[in-house]
Amino acid sequence: MSNRLDAEKYITSMARPEGSPGPIPTTVSGYLCIDLVNSRFNDHTGRGRVYDRLERPEWREWFAARCRADPQAPLGAALHRQLAALRSLLRRLLETRQPPDDATVAALNQMLASVRWWPELARGSRGFELRPARSDQGWRAVIAAVVASYAALLAEGGIKDVRTCANPHCSYMFHDGSPNSSRRWCDATVCGNLVNVQRHRARLSAAG
Numbered sequence: 651m652s653n654r655l656d657a658e659k660y661i662t663s664m665a666r667p668e669g670s671p672g673p674i675p676t677t678v679s680g681y682l683c684i685d686l687v688n689s690r691f692n693d694h695t696g697r698g699r700v701y702d703r704l705e706r707p708e709w710r711e712w713f714a715a716r717c718r719a720d721p722q723a724p725l726g727a728a729l730h731r732q733l734a735a736l737r738s739l740l741r742r743l744l745e746t747r748q749p750p751d752d753a754t755v756a757a758l759n760q761m762l763a764s765v766r767w768w769p770e771l772a773r774g775s776r777g778f779e780l781r782p783a784r785s786d787q788g789w790r791a792v793i794a795a796v797v798a799s800y801a802a803l804l805a806e807g808g809i810k811d812v813r814t815c816a817n818p819h820c821s822y823m824f825h826d827g828s829p830n831s832s833r834r835w836c837d838a839t840v841c842g843n844l845v846n847v848q849r850h851r852a853r854l855s856a857a858g
Contacts, residue, residue: 681800688822696818713792733793812824
């Protein structure tokens with residue numbers, strides 16, 4: 651299974667609203683593990699609110715489809731707790747950039763072994779293509795796909811390029827694929843502009 655999605659992309663057709671954000675994120679990572687981590691996030695404007703898209707059925711359907719699992723599969727209480735715990739674990743691992751210990755590796759491998767995967771032959775715009783593996787095992791497959799994404803990031807040495815947005819109020823993480831590793835914002839049109847405007851106002855206020 652190819653765990654890396656297409657190149658990291660940013661959906662900028664709409665910015666995060668001033669009120670409660672919608673169920674589908676406007677900033678999407680090339681790694682499923684980062685997308686799961688970002689499903690629980692702080693209000694980037696500094697109002698102190700915390701949002702959790704894992705509780706939204708629209709987000710769950712969208713994310714399951716991204717993981718090539720059944721988007722209509724029910725998420726039971728036990729798997730919900732496991733997914734939330736995995737999200738917390740991945741945030742800690744990505745923020746510290748530390749490799750997992752042996753016990754964590756064993757637990758991650760157990761999640762990977764819990765489902766069956768198979769690739770899919772499909773007709774694309776340039777002829778036949780072999781698409782990333784998929785599974786019919788619902789949320790167990792989602793969990794395995796997220797773990798596989800993290801494993802790929804770790805194996806490729808990409809952990810060192812994972813960042814948290816430079817907006818101090820934003821908790822969004824991203825993979826910095828820029829040539830000089832100079833990216834600072836989860837989305838320059840949202841957090842970048844917000845922080846720059848705040849700094850400009852602060853300078854004007856300080857100048858009297």
